[in-house]
Amino acid sequence: MVLANDEYSIWRTAPDASRLCYQHFCWRELYQSNVHPSIDLTNRPNLRIAELATGHCLWAIQVAEEYPHAQVEASDISLGLIPPKPDLPSNLSVRQWSFFDRVPEEWKEAFDLLHVRLVCQPFGGNQDPRPVLEKFVSMLKPGGYLQWDEYDYHEADKNNVYSANDPDIIPHPEITHNSSTKIWKLIMKTFQWPTEHFYRLAEYFTAAGLTDVAAHTRRPPPSVFRAFYEHWYALIAQLLPVLESKDIEVGQEARRLLLQMKKNALVDGDYSAHITKFVVGRKPTASGKGKYEDSQMEAASEV
Template sequence: MTTESSKVDWSLADGQGYILDRDRSRSHIAACRLNLQHYLWKEALKFNIHPSILLPKNNTIADVATGTAMWPIDVARQFPDAQIHGFDNDIRQAPHRDWLPLNLSIRYWNIFEELPNDLVGKYDYVHVRLLVLVIQEGNPRSVLRKLWKMLKPGGFLQWDELDCVNMHVKKVDPSLQSPALDEIREMSWANGRHDWTIELPRFMTEEGFQDAKIEYFGDGPELSRAFNEQHLLTMEEFASSLIKIGKVEAGLKFHRLIEDGYQESTIGAALCIPRVVCVAKKPL
């Protein structure tokens, strides 16, 4: 029989919904992590909207699971003639509406609830990023169907995710020992819990999208340490959330590994979780 002590990995999040940021006394730290994450992704990808996507003038853009809204704020500057809407089930992390660009608004919507009627067929482009910790049982179909409904005919979907299949520990010297980061990598893989992300083009095609394609983005050496620290922040938030829901032993184990993993990073090791960008089109 599997016990908590013998099964300590990200599968402990199953059935918990979005498990991060459960400790509301530290929500500012969670917001800082999301902001850091945005700028690191932008530096790694070199774009917000994939260069293959050509949008009409005066287009409408949706950002689903917008978090702190840094992505749509960035895009609002790029496309001042666009109407941009950000959606999340917790909009408290986004700036006050008076501090947003004039062409951007933020609105409550939980992606696991029905799509409001006024959003059906409204958008030329829909963006979503990092639902890897939200999608249960490796099946993004129900989410894809709602994103499909948001798009106009001929509209584009862009889904950015982590590639947990090719997760690895990068080292300045192959002989360098990194037992803590190696264990964090194995625990994060969680027996393939997140492998569905690299199958997104197949899911998109099966749900009716056209021209679905995937592009892979790794960590350059100059960003490896920064991404490592951001991953450790995520792990720390996860560990604290485990303790909050009563999985104390598992949470404390994660905290110990994070401390040891950071020390390993100071001598030239880094946890690398590559990124994928999946783009597809709703048929005319």
């Protein structure tokens, strides 16, 4: 199910804008940076940065402020959540574009850094993201970086539940505190999001010709795990009407599980905390086209 016609599962409304901004600040607090620390953008003349599927544009706005000498460009299939142009930094431009479309000629080998975050959803129907990844690589200058941020969907909730009353991680949460895990599985199955493909992103980076590839993973610490949990709760609440429109029984089960999630948090003080993952790779200075051959995945863990 390609969402090229902007068949977005979550409506672009004020609550969604608020949730996305909240999510951005959670990620920003976790990493204390918008650009992953492994990426070196110093001593680059005519620095050019792009964010695709920018949503509310907050990452691009902050990066434009952090790199005032850079040209920053943001794009999305819809510009409905982006602030008015007078409110944007002078070195930031926006345009409407879907990464399922052909790459504009002026964007080929144009960027020192290309950023994309949380785009599993548009690949519904278990689509393979590698053709889109090839487009991203084609947009990088030789020596340019690709930073792709996702949750570690493949290991969602596995051994990553915290208790407010106990600093230790709860053992076997998939058995004892599994309402969040069950909802996640319902969502994955209903929308057919390709979690297996996204688990292998670092491997795909290498196959596409990128070097210095690493999957930097981090579990939210106790200081922010409740914030991540509350965002997850809000996301599920927004998805409920969509789930019910696709399968009424699935939607009703999700509502029951959401109430259990609330009880787990308010009564038991237990919160699930999804692992975050920054996959980073660099285009060789002697540029070459990537293929889909098998390759080794180099993973760097910060958990």
